[in-house]
Amino acid sequence: MTAEIIPAGDAMERAISLLEAGEVVAIPTETVYGLAGDATTGVAVAKIYEAKGRPRFNPLIAHVASMDMARRIGRFDPLSLKLAEAFWPGPLTLVLPLQPAAGIHPLATTGLDTIALRMPRGFGGELIARLGRPLAAPSANSSGRISGTSAEAVAADLGGRIPLVVDGGPTPVGLESTIVKVEDGTVRLLRPGGIAAEEIERVAGVRLARNSGGAIQAPGMLASHYAPGASVRLGVDAVKAGEALLAFGPHRAAGSEKAVAVKNLSETGDLREAAANLFAFLQALDRTGAAAIAVEPIPMQGLGEAINDRLARAAAPRG
Template identity: 60%
Template sequence: MAEVINTRTNPEAALRRAMEILEQGLPIAIPTETVYGLAADATNPEAIARIYETKGRPRFNPLICHMADLEMAERHARFDPLSRRIAEAFWPGPLTLVLPVRADTPIHPLARAGLDTVGIRVPTGFAHQVLTAFGRPLAAPSANTSGRISPTSAGHVNADLGDRIELILDGGASDVGLESTILKVVDGAIHLLRPGGLNVSDVEKLTGCTIIRPKSAGVTIEAPGMLASHYAPDAGVRLNASEVAPGEALIRFGGQALPGEDRATIVLDLSPSGDLREAAANLFGYMQKADATGARSIAFAPIPATGLGEAINDRLERAAAPRS
């Protein structure tokens, strides 16, 4: 099983051990404000291959490369003025920008799935310390088996990947609880590739631009989280439930009871007060709890699609999609 080191009580040991394993070209699990990431040297093709192998992830699905700061990011990607303005406003934080790679970047094409662009994010917290100490970009998708529920605690990672990796850095529960928002600027227009932990309305307020949402048909996979089926528990997922069937788990919102919930295997409320930020932080953890009951399906009450609700509903729609 993986070694688990608490970054809050033993940060020096956590950082030292992380450097040892990363330098060996092996992936480790690191805490970020979004979800836990499975991190490895983005310039080392063997290290990147181990990420794909550990997750069982298809290699046409590119990896986000994490940077210590904007200065590091500029050494690997070309920023247009609008992308730079967005980065300066929202980094570090739950934002990924898809940018053209520089010709001399050492980021290996395997991390980019052969694309001439790269998704870049600057995280907060202990992940930032790891990146600063390592001095090179870390490719870091979510630390879970591909297509399954994303991990928001070290315990989630250990239960899923603990027998496949050497080290888990335990930084406590993720603050945001949803993966990053992914944006791409094309000819001065901002395209949303994945809604996430950054509210896109905040970007629209900053830039004065209306963000373009993707059309579902014929979407090219150019960033993580764009597969139709993703974030899936073992149980089936039923959305916009107005009642609960026997044997189902219920995840509701806003303190609103549903008929039949007395027959549910478990009843969880993402936010009794109707706070979408609280709901986002609880989403994946509550999906894990509901799935652990052995329920045949998980019923989700309707969740508003405004603000962070857009990202929450995106995750739920992909969790409920037909599975290959």
């Protein structure tokens, strides 16, 4: 099987037909490309895991097209509702108690009594509305590898395992969604992502608590994830021989002229631009065949928290 690649403007009917038949398709969202299947159908959810080679203990986000659909699946407390109204549709995922008759297949929740919900913009939202059912849609990449932010990247990774890639062009955010969970008035950040923690804090009126490890409660919490084939070395002030360089800002690490290749996430130090470029640039440097990718320091404020989170997971020891 080789995936069809169809422009988003022409792909709706084909995508619906495949999803109704229990297949999975890669679709553009504002964050990264998602590998979508009917979240209510066990066969479709199993095909997502199979295509990704994903560990079965890593739950999936259910994507919805409306608050009515969301309320049928998750139980909203007032603070979660406030966050949904402020940031949906958009790159925020809320972990909520699962409604008793939610209809989400237990394989998607990995047996948890909670559900991760998001409302995407654009093609994904339109597709879910037309289908009338939520879509489970983790990032469209082999498990643990770099997330796809273009149809070409998805097809290169998964094209032999899925029937369709919907081409919506490069994804504008370039990082997966921010995941939060409200518990007893505390808003816990489970995964930093496409909405900066400070933006959520302004709406919530409380500081976010950071996750301190422990059980996996949401997608993207594995210690080793987003990994290129090359090893990754973080916070470098000097490049070693044979390394590729992932740069940031106007000033270079010592020895950058010796790097196998250089990609700058943002020449001006713009964190939004850096987030959008992160996965595509990691993939490009990995394709050079360098044994290691050296990464210049990136500030922790704003979207820098999410960028550093992904880089730390990319650099983690491989299990």
